[in-house]
Amino acid sequence: MGGMTAEAIAALKQNLPSAHFVTPDLTEEYGSLNNSYLSGFESDLTPACIFLPKSKEQVAVFLRTIRPFADNVQFAIRAAGRQPLPGCANVQGGITVDLRSLTGIRLRDGIVKVSAGESWGAVYQYLEPHGLGVTGGKSTTCGIGGLSTQGGLSFFSSRESFICDNVVNFEVVVASGEILNANAQENPDLWISLRGGGNNLGIITRFDFSTFKQESMYAGMVFYFKPSWRDQMTALVKELMSPEASVETHLMLSIGYAQVFGNGNDVICLNQIYYTQPVKDPAVLAPFVHVQPQRSEMNSMKIQTLLEAATEQSGAGQSKIRCLYMNVCVKADVDTLATGGDIWCEELEPVKDAAGLMCSYTIQPYPISQLQKTSANGGNVLGLDPSEGPVLNLLLLSYWADKKDDDRVTGFMQKALKRIESNAKDRGQLVPFIYWNYAFSDQDALRSYGQENVQKLQAASKKYDPDGLFQTACPGGFKLFK
CATH class of the missing domain: 3.30.43.10 (Uridine Diphospho-n-acetylenolpyruvylglucosamine Reductase, domain 2)
Incomplete structure (x- = not known):
């Protein structure tokens, strides 16, 4: 020391x-x-x-x-x-x-006030007896902070937009030690800047979210095989581009590999599917729920509560081992999405023997309805424009067990990402946005918001942190003046 x-x-x-x-x-x-x-x-x-x-x-x-x-x-x-x-x-x-240790959840006039140390599971459990939902994390174990200051997707994103767009007030301690509220009336520039600004502007101690009436939902997981992947991309793009695209639907489509599955050298595909109404097997989900051939014994689609759906999602992850994320965003194009999966599978081959490896190439859409709702909710600094059409985030995720494999697995991910990004760029389908929560150290998430939004954030930093405390003494994440 x-x-x-x-x-x-x-x-x-x-x-x-x-x-x-x-x-x-x-x-x-x-x-x-x-x-x-x-x-x-x-x-x-x-x-x-x-x-x-x-x-x-x-x-x-x-x-x-x-x-x-x-x-x-x-x-x-x-x-x-x-x-x-x-x-x-x-x-x-x-x-x-x-x-x-900053805990506590309170509900008043449709606003749920959540202290920064709580988990989304605790929030869902608190709201369930009230028949309410909130635009929050898809896993019960996720914390409130990162998802609420860097974008973040929920089961309700198609209808309600990003998680950060549903924060109606931040209680934040700025560099001077002053405790402020940031909302549409008080410190509105700070409010908007915290919707994407991460840890650059202060320490948030409480988040106030708007809630809505929420019954159970139809949700679960469907496992199937690689030959059906391209058809799933076709179905996904068709739904996203439809003038009648459902705002009740949230989809995550993945190609994955896991030694624990005991599936030899084969990859397997997974659809994580959410329809936010208590309607069993709605027609809009049919292409994704009934894909064939599938591992029918692993199909978990059912009517369940928000808490149950988030609990199932959290059970799909791991913790306390080696873990990295990287990501890139693209437009809704079947060839770009399908080829990205093929590239990932090719690059995976040399590292399949890494101890405890579990990895995936996961597609998460930002539909037009979601991007439109951003403005309706007051705006953010992420820089995504609904006029450019739906955007899809491509997440590369890897878990592994042994530190000795760090360089191999990181190298596999970086090489796959570079090829996927180049493929999208060559096709004219690359979107410059990088999602902070999924970004690696060499991906500048903040600059991907666009110059105008970076300038907004820099102006807020100079106003609320004039000496740059959070720029120099708090080095983690992505910084505004580097």
Whole structure:
């Protein structure tokens, strides 16, 4: 630990005598906290101290105390720690601010107020007795923060837009230590900038979301085989381009490989399908639900609650191992999507023996209805325009077990992504947007928002963080002035 870091921690303990600080000498608690990230790439980092604030006031004192040390001491902000970007929510030798102790959910006048340490599972469980839903994460284990400040898709995105577009108020502690509300009336420039700005503008301690009436939904998973992949791309593009495209439908289509499936050297395809009304087997889903041949014993389509659907989705993931995401966006073009899957399969071959490998090429649409609703909800800084038609995010995801395979698996993903991106560009189908939550270190998600939106974010940073605390002392993620 550097001398200035030790001084900063001492100052924090003096100014926050009742606060919860965990240092490496508290071996068991420190290890438990630092090993609880989704990805081992985050747990590889070892902060000098983990600070677990219990209130927004403690967060404010933290920022006021750390400011004099900003040139020499770094900090990170962690909500649930589910984003695998290395260094996004942890920091080597610095101070990690872990928000898990900021808990509490309240409902008033159709607005649910959620503290930053909560999970989406807790929110859904709280709202279910009220017959309400919210545009939130698709997994119960996902935290509130990343999805709500960097875009994020929900089961309801076709109808309600991005998760960030449904935040009607952010309670945020800015660099000065002042606690602000950011909404359409108070600090509206900060409100819009936090809808995509990530960790550049402050530490958000509470998110207020609009809710809506929500019954059960028809949802589940369908597993099938690679020869049907192109036909599924055709069906997907047809639905997205239809003038009558359903706003109740959310689809994720994947090609995947997993040693745990025991499927030898073969890939398998997966449709994760959601129709947000309690209607069994609606006609709009028929091409995706009844694709043949399929693994019928693994078909889980049924009427279920929002909480149940998110619980099933969370069960499909892993944690506490090596994990990376990369992504690119394209237009709705069958050849681009299908060829992308073929490229991924080709590049996968040399790394299939990586220990515990589970990986996928996943397509998630941003339909026109979703992009149109962004403006209706007040706007964001992501830079996606509905006039350009539907956009599809192509996610490359890999989990594996052994650190010795890091370079091999990362190399496979980077090579596949480069070829997929080049293929889309050559066809005139590439969209410049990169989704922050799925981005790797060498993908500049912020610049993909476009110059005008970057300038908006930079203006907000200069106003609410004039000394650049979050640009220099909080290095994780993507920074506005680099």
